[in-house]
Amino acid sequence: xxxxxxxxxxxxxxxxxxxxxxxxxxxxxxxxxxxxxxxxxxxxxxxxxxxxxxxxxxxxxxxxxxxxxxxxxxxxxxxxxxxxxxxxxxxxxxxxxxxxxxxxxxxxxxxxxxxxxxxxxxxxxxxxxxxxxxxxxxxxxxxxxxxxxxxxxxxxxxxxxxxxxxxxxxxxxxxxxxxxxxxxxxxxxxxxxxxxxxxxxxxxxxxxxxxxxxxxxxxxxxxxxxxxxxxxxxxxxxxxxxxxxxxxxxxxxxxxxxxxxxxxxxxxxxxxxxxxxxxxxxxxxxxxxxxxxxxxxxxxxxxxxxxxxxxxxxxxxxxxxxxxxxxxxxxxxxxxxxxxxxxxxxxxxxxxxxxxxxxxxxxxxxxxxxxxxxxxxxxxxxxxxx
Amino acid sequence: xxxxxxxxxxxxxxxxxxxxxxxxxxxxxxxxxxxxxxxxxxxxxxxxxxxxxxxxxxxxxxxxxxxxxxxxxxxxxxxxxxxxxxxxxxxxxxxxxxxxxxxxxxxxxxxxxxxxxxxxxxxxxxxxxxxxxxxxxxxxxxxxxxxxxxxxxxxxxxxxxxxxxxxxxxxxxxxxxxxxxxxxxxxxxxxxxxxxxxxxxxxxxxxxxxxxxxxxxxxxxxxxxxxxxxxxxxxxxxxxxxxxxxxxxxxxxxxxxxxxxxxxxxxxxxxxxxxxxxxxxxxxxxxxxxxxxxxxxxxxxxxxxxxxxxxxxxxxxxxxxxxxxxxxxxxxxxxxxxxxxxxxxxxxxxxxxxxxxxxxxxxxxxxx
Numbered sequence: 001x002x003x004x005x006x007x008x009x010x011x012x013x014x015x016x017x018x019x020x021x022x023x024x025x026x027x028x029x030x031x032x033x034x035x036x037x038x039x040x041x042x043x044x045x046x047x048x049x050x051x052x053x054x055x056x057x058x059x060x061x062x063x064x065x066x067x068x069x070x071x072x073x074x075x076x077x078x079x080x081x082x083x084x085x086x087x088x089x090x091x092x093x094x095x096x097x098x099x100x101x102x103x104x105x106x107x108x109x110x111x112x113x114x115x116x117x118x119x120x121x122x123x124x125x126x127x128x129x130x131x132x133x134x135x136x137x138x139x140x141x142x143x144x145x146x147x148x149x150x151x152x153x154x155x156x157x158x159x160x161x162x163x164x165x166x167x168x169x170x171x172x173x174x175x176x177x178x179x180x181x182x183x184x185x186x187x188x189x190x191x192x193x194x195x196x197x198x199x200x201x202x203x204x205x206x207x208x209x210x211x212x213x214x215x216x217x218x219x220x221x222x223x224x225x226x227x228x229x230x231x232x233x234x235x236x237x238x239x240x241x242x243x244x245x246x247x248x249x250x251x252x253x254x255x256x257x258x259x260x261x262x263x264x265x266x267x268x269x270x271x272x273x274x275x276x277x278x279x280x281x282x283x284x285x286x287x288x289x290x291x292x293x294x295x296x297x298x299x300x301x302x303x304x305x306x307x308x309x310x311x312x313x314x315x316x317x318x319x320x321x322x323x324x325x326x327x328x329x330x331x332x333x334x335x336x337x338x339x340x341x342x343x344x345x346x347x348x349x350x351x352x353x354x355x356x357x358x359x360x361x362x363x364x365x366x367x368x369x370x371x372x373x374x375x376x377x378x379x380x381x382x383x384x385x386x
Numbered sequence: 387x388x389x390x391x392x393x394x395x396x397x398x399x400x401x402x403x404x405x406x407x408x409x410x411x412x413x414x415x416x417x418x419x420x421x422x423x424x425x426x427x428x429x430x431x432x433x434x435x436x437x438x439x440x441x442x443x444x445x446x447x448x449x450x451x452x453x454x455x456x457x458x459x460x461x462x463x464x465x466x467x468x469x470x471x472x473x474x475x476x477x478x479x480x481x482x483x484x485x486x487x488x489x490x491x492x493x494x495x496x497x498x499x500x501x502x503x504x505x506x507x508x509x510x511x512x513x514x515x516x517x518x519x520x521x522x523x524x525x526x527x528x529x530x531x532x533x534x535x536x537x538x539x540x541x542x543x544x545x546x547x548x549x550x551x552x553x554x555x556x557x558x559x560x561x562x563x564x565x566x567x568x569x570x571x572x573x574x575x576x577x578x579x580x581x582x583x584x585x586x587x588x589x590x591x592x593x594x595x596x597x598x599x600x601x602x603x604x605x606x607x608x609x610x611x612x613x614x615x616x617x618x619x620x621x622x623x624x625x626x627x628x629x630x631x632x633x634x635x636x637x638x639x640x641x642x643x644x645x646x647x648x649x650x651x652x653x654x655x656x657x658x659x660x661x662x663x664x665x666x667x668x669x670x671x672x673x674x675x676x677x678x679x680x681x682x683x684x685x686x687x688x689x690x691x692x693x694x695x696x697x698x699x700x701x702x703x704x705x706x707x708x709x710x711x712x713x714x715x716x717x718x719x720x721x722x723x724x725x726x727x728x729x730x731x732x733x734x735x736x737x738x739x740x741x742x743x744x745x746x747x748x749x750x751x752x753x754x
Binding site: 099102103104105200201203204270271273274277278280282347348349350351352353354355356357 | 406521577736739
């Protein structure tokens with residue numbers, strides 16, 4: 001396999017022959033063999049018609065229970081997992097191009113002919129084809145469980161975030177609380193990864209991540225209480241409705257800052273990426289993960305980036321509120337894009353912080369600030385400004 | 387895996403030789419929680435026997451392999467060898483060659499310091515500070531290539547002068563590069579050296595006090611960061627350095643920040659020295675004509691110069707043959723290695739990259 005494009009050509013060739021040979025083999029089976037086993041001819045006929053007529057195909061898929069309005073489609077495709085993964089892929093490309101521009105480089109350039117837009121896809125294929133290595137002394141069930149658990153937590157986080165009044169997967173009166181409950185699984189997964197890898201660097205990285213995530217969860221939750229007080233609800237939909245006249249970032253500026261800082265720490269991104277500090281810990285708790293295991297962990301991290309930027313937008317930047325020239329969901333994505341850009345610029349301009357400085361920052365500055373923010377919210381709410 | 391030792395408190399692991407945070411050497415680190423309690427450096431992975439190799443080769447054949455240990459400071463570490471051989475031969479380079487040597491050595495100092503800065507940036511997690519110095523370093527490599535013919539290892543200094551003259555219009559080109567780079571250094575200062583996160587990571591970390599610096603014998607920028615105004619270029623001027631004016635950058639703190647700032651200041655100083663040398667450079671020949679094999683007279687010679695990492699010292703013994711009888715090289719990196727365990731003990735594990743690379747220890751140079 002020489003280049004990515006040659007690989008694509010090969011895939012297309014295989015797909016072409018499958019499409020050509022498929023009807024020759026599949027059609028006789030449907031028409032001749034299946035009725036012999038008692039499958040009614042109508043189902044077979046409907047499938048054949050659906051193959052030709054796209055509208056019929058939609059109805060056929062709907063009748064199977066996986067149509068665009070079904071829960072399965074929502075979870076699997078839009079606005080669920082596939083969409084988030086695609087968004088994450090785009091974000092990886094955007095991150096690399098933005099950092100390259102900051103650092104006088106060009107970044108990915110060749111895959112996909114235009115500015116390397118297919119680079120993330122090419123790297124996905126690379127990761128898929130790599131060998132999955134498991135350390136000999138690793139605790140294998142736990143070692144293998146971690147990538148799945150990480151993806152599961154990312155996916156559950158996604159499911160609770162609405163993208164507009166119409167586009168959502170799950171709606172709950174206490175959505176915010178459930179999100180924090182789900183996120184509190186992360187330290188457990190990270191510690192499992194660090195322990196099960198049977199590697200000293202993984203172990204230290206896991207312990208560091210545990211310290212970081214546990215101590216930053218408190219300011220993270222505290223900083224959102226102000227928003228809950230002003231909107232009077234834990235439902236993300238109602239929080240966005242409450243911001244129709246004024247975004248909560250204005251009365252809750254300190255809260256927004258605290259949330260932003262803790263968000264970066266929860267995402268383990270520079271300047272808070274010390275669980276995977278490469279100059280002393282190789283790759284922290286990722287060290288022993290290879291191939292698609294590593295890919296899954298990275299994907300989970302970028303899905304969390306997507307989820308957190310959406311959550312920040314919903315809590316502080318008015319969610320999908322905006323002039324009616326664009327659909328609500330477009331406004332949400334524009335704001336998310338701005339938030340993500342801020343996170344990425346921090347990566348280009350900062351050094352990594354040390355673990356004791358990080359813990360001190362969390363407990364000495366962020367927690368008191370979050371409490372101060374609480375009183376500001378109380379004052380604003382009692383004065384009836386928002 | 388044995389995670390804990392018998393006492394159940396400390397955790398021992400090797401950083402290197404296969405580790406993103408080590409060079410070609412190993413640090414056996416013992417940590418208690420997040421604190422380093424014991425460090426054993428394990429150098430020698432890249433020992434090539436440079437001193438022994440010298441005994442098998444003629445004085446001229448020695449030049450290419452002696453500049454290999456630090457290829458991005460190749461002229462700087464070759465300088466004392468050439469001076470020592472000249473002393474054995476009883477000749478001195480012509481004045482023009484002396485100034486060209488100054489220009490080349492300072493170009494190499496800038497190239498070496500920029501390489502150090504780039505790696506320091508990425509060691510502290512600052513990816514932009516990795517890319518910028520690596521990119522700007524190319525400008526100085528281009529300048530050095532115009533003089534020496536290759537990108538990093540020039541074999542440009544030869545006993546009796548330099549190999550060839552400066553290319554035409556070199557002065558304009560060098561001044562243009564220096565003017566551009568001074569602007570860039572201000573940007574470096576804003577994004578990295580004045581960055582509060584950088585200050586947090588380096589200030590009061592790995593403090594090497596004045597007395598300890600003398601006791602452990604560190605040289606060069608590390609010594610100057612501990613409050614001692616010592617620079618071989620000033621103390622024992624060689625190759626017309628006495629005609630050039632600059633202030634030795636000295637800082638009293640002795641921490642990682644001071645070591646970084648001394649090197650940052652030296653980038654400015656080196657450019658100033660290049661400018662002055664370009665103004666002062668006389669016309670004339672660049673090499674003393676020597677026929678046949680060079681044979682040193684029976685005796686010994688010493689030479690000491692300031693390379694990018696500190697004082698570089700050569701001691702050559704000659705028995706009158708075409709090969710040196712014995713060559714002893716004293717390198718600055720090995721002296722930094724002596725200070726490393728002293729500085730690392732008691733610090734956080736996360737400070738290891740900052741201290742280790744802050745000393746600008748180069749394993750290949752130390753192993754020779």
